[in-house]
Amino acid sequence: MTEIPEHLLNRSKARRAEASGQASSDASPAVQASATPAAATPATPAVPSQPKPVAPDPAYVVAAKTRKKIPFWAMSALSLLPLWAFMYLWALTPEDKVVEGPRSIGAAVYAGCSGCHGAAGQGGAGQVLHEGEVMKTFPHIEDMLNFVYVGSQSFVSEGLPTYGDPNREGGAHKPLGYNGNVMPAQGPTAGGGLSEAQILAVACHIRYDLSGADPASEEWASEYAEWCSPESEIFKALEEGSANFNNIDEVFNMLEKKPIKVGTTARLGSSK
Numbered sequence: 001m002t003e004i005p006e007h008l009l010n011r012s013k014a015r016r017a018e019a020s021g022q023a024s025s026d027a028s029p030a031v032q033a034s035a036t037p038a039a040a041t042p043a044t045p046a047v048p049s050q051p052k053p054v055a056p057d058p059a060y061v062v063a064a065k066t067r068k069k070i071p072f073w074a075m076s077a078l079s080l081l082p083l084w085a086f087m088y089l090w091a092l093t094p095e096d097k098v099v100e101g102p103r104s105i106g107a108a109v110y111a112g113c114s115g116c117h118g119a120a121g122q123g124g125a126g127q128v129l130h131e132g133e134v135m136k137t138f139p140h141i142e143d144m145l146n147f148v149y150v151g152s153q154s155f156v157s158e159g160l161p162t163y164g165d166p167n168r169e170g171g172a173h174k175p176l177g178y179n180g181n182v183m184p185a186q187g188p189t190a191g192g193g194l195s196e197a198q199i200l201a202v203a204c205h206i207r208y209d210l211s212g213a214d215p216a217s218e219e220w221a222s223e224y225a226e227w228c229s230p231e232s233e234i235f236k237a238l239e240e241g242s243a244n245f246n247n248i249d250e251v252f253n254m255l256e257k258k259p260i261k262v263g264t265t266a267r268l269g270s271s272k
């Protein structure tokens with residue numbers, strides 16, 4: 001339905017009034033009536049306040065509205081579910097056999113040396129072992145194993161003037177040459193408490209952890225691979241007893257860098 005604008009209605013009313021000879025003032029009530037539509041339709045304001053008839057919710061909506069929701073504090077627990085799933089899968093994967101290499105075993109053995117040599121090998125009652133010093137004394141790990149096994153007193157008893165490299169940078173080390181202090185023997189037949197495998201392990205820890213030799217360097221790579229790496233066959237053989245300090249040179253003579261006999265009595269060391 002098209003609505004006729006009010007001003008047109010008023011105008012036509014006025015014209016009709018003029019034509020019928022009525023006073024023009026009669027037009028004003030029509031204008032007033034249209035200006036106050038609220039008065040003309042008193043029922044209008046009551047319409048919005050009338051309650052609309054509400055259709056009852058279907059059963060499934062009622063069920064959805066009334067069932068218990070997940071409490072908010074459960075959200076933190078739920079958010080950890082993916083992590084749990086990950087850990088579950090991780091726990092299911094078979095565990096790799098833990099490879100305890102000589103260095104990590106040696107770090108534990110070193111607890112019996114640190115009282116004299118210092119926690120970082122910085123020295124004390126015992127010789128300085130850090131910053132490459134021990135590598136200068138023993139360019140061959142076999143000579144270090146021999147010295148640690150027998151201790152400095154054995155060198156004195158055997159009448160040996162030096163231990164380690166006789167051409168050591170800074171001068172060869174003499175038994176009891178470090179303030180006259182004694183390096184106690186560590187090997188079992190010399191009166192010590194360490195096995196040969198433990199002596200190798202602690203030597204590996206001193207050389208590659210405390211003294212800082214680089215296992216990847218050209219100078220130390222073959223020594224590291226043969227004696228100190230987690231895959232070291234020599235270390236395994238000493239642990240199992242299939243080789244010992246007295247026959248190691250024969251048992252492992254197939255190695256690229258043939259081992260020198262370590263021995264369990266004091267002997268002179270070799271130079272670089």
Ligand code: HEC
Pocket residue numbers: 109110112113114115116117125126127128129133134137144147148152173174175176177178179181182183184186202203
């Ligand atoms: C009671 C103190 C003491 C203890 C414990 C001790 N040492 Fe020593 N160590 C010495 C002394 C002193 C020297 C110097 C020996 C000498 O001059 O004859 C020395 C020297 C050494 C050297 C030679 C270093 C060099 O460059 O001349 C090595 C290697 C060594 N000790 C390893 C060890 C290891 C490995 C242990 C533990 C298993 C250990 N020591 C435990 C006192 C000790």
